[in-house]
Amino acid sequence: MNDRMLRLYPAGYRSAYGEEIVDVHREMTADLPRAARLRADADLAAHAxxxxxxxxSASRGGRFFAVAAPFTLAATAVSNGLVLTRWYAGLVISPAPAWTQLSHTDLPVALHLMFSLSVCVGAIVALTGRWVLGVAAAVCGLLGTAVQGVLDAPLAQGGGMTSAVTLLAAAVxxxxxxxxxxxxxxxxAAAAVAGIGWFPVVVADTGAFGVTTDYGVxxxxxxxxxGAAxxxxxxxxxxxxxxxxAVASTPLAVAALAGAGPDLWPLIGMLLVLSLSAALGTCAIAARRRR
Incomplete structure (x- = not known):
């Protein structure tokens, strides 16, 4: 381990824990092959x-993102799951044979569906215990969707805004x-949120309850x-x-705004009510805690 890598840490942290970091890193990498040593160096640089x-993990930001990350995966799974189920519904409803429709699918559309599938599968894998593998798949899908939001705005509803919140979700x-x-x-809990958030919207889209839209709320x-629970x-x-x-819900909010079209006022009103309810809930929880 060289001094350049140690300088990646802030000065205060380096002065307090620098010697310990050097000793532990040297001991851990002493007998490792070159490839494993490079991975250990990369892990140390990432920690710095x-x-x-x-x-x-000791900072407020780390604790915040530890909570936000699984719910962000859940939110992205819901939004991309709706893309897939609505595409499948159109495939089934169309009078043309399914194979004919699939064979004539444009490459950008196919890529968009593949990215959505990658996000959904990645979220499921991550939330069922294989975090690293699942996150890798989900982030790849999110990055692909972000690129399409810039290059093909009509395909990825919301265009540049979709790209921004998708990158935000990947970063979280x-x-x-x-x-x-x-x-x-x-x-x-995050997996339950994904299921409860996705399934009723799919049922509503079928018209089984006589409901055509929930404005994405x-x-x-x-x-x-x-979050309150x-x-x-x-x-x-x-x-x-x-x-x-709230951070996790940004992909859902942008998707709702993009899908609302000119009829924005009901959606904006619902979002304001939801925000106010969340704020009141936070105040109520804080008041209960002080008792």
Whole structure:
């Protein structure tokens, strides 16, 4: 380990823990082959960057993103899952044979569906215990969608805004500290949010309940309730949990705005009510905590 790598840490952190970092790193990499040593160096550099950005597991930012990451995966799974199910519904409803439709699918559309599938599969894999593998697949899908949002705005609804929030979602997921990856409880809660947020919208799209649209607010409502429930269970002030689900809901909010077309006022009103409810919920949780 050279001094240049140690300088990646902030000066205060380096002066307090620098010798310990050097000794532990030297001991861990002493007998490793070159490839493994390079991986260890990369891990150390990543940790130094997290400390410098305030995203290590001991910082407030790290604890915040540890909560936001699984719910962001859930939100992206919902939005991309709706893309896939609505495409499949169109495939089934069309009078043309399915194979004919598939064989005439444009390459950009096929790529868009593949990116959405990658996000959904990645989220499922990550939230069921294979975090690194799942995050890799989900982030690849998110980055692909972000590129399409710039190059082919009509395909990825929202265009540049979709690209921005998709990149934000990828950054939130990657910002989760390595030693604060969600456990079974938090992953299970995020997976439940994804299922509850996705399935009723799919049922509503079929017209089974005589409902044509929820203006895209239902999944965000599910996220807000999940954040409040998590804060109550942890007996915290609620600011971190509700803030985390607010960040996680940005892909859903942009998708709702892009799909609303000219009829924006009902959606804006619902978003304002949802935001006010979340703020009141945070205040109520804080008041209960002070009792």
């Amino acid at each position: 960057l997290r400390v410098r950005l305030g995203l290590d 997921v990657l910002a989760c500290p390595v030693d604060r990856r969600p456990g079974k409880g938090l992953s299970g 239902w999944p965000m409502l599910v996220l807000a309730v999940a 998590l804060a109550l269970r942890r007996q915290s002030s609620g600011a971190r949990e509700i803030g985390a689900v």
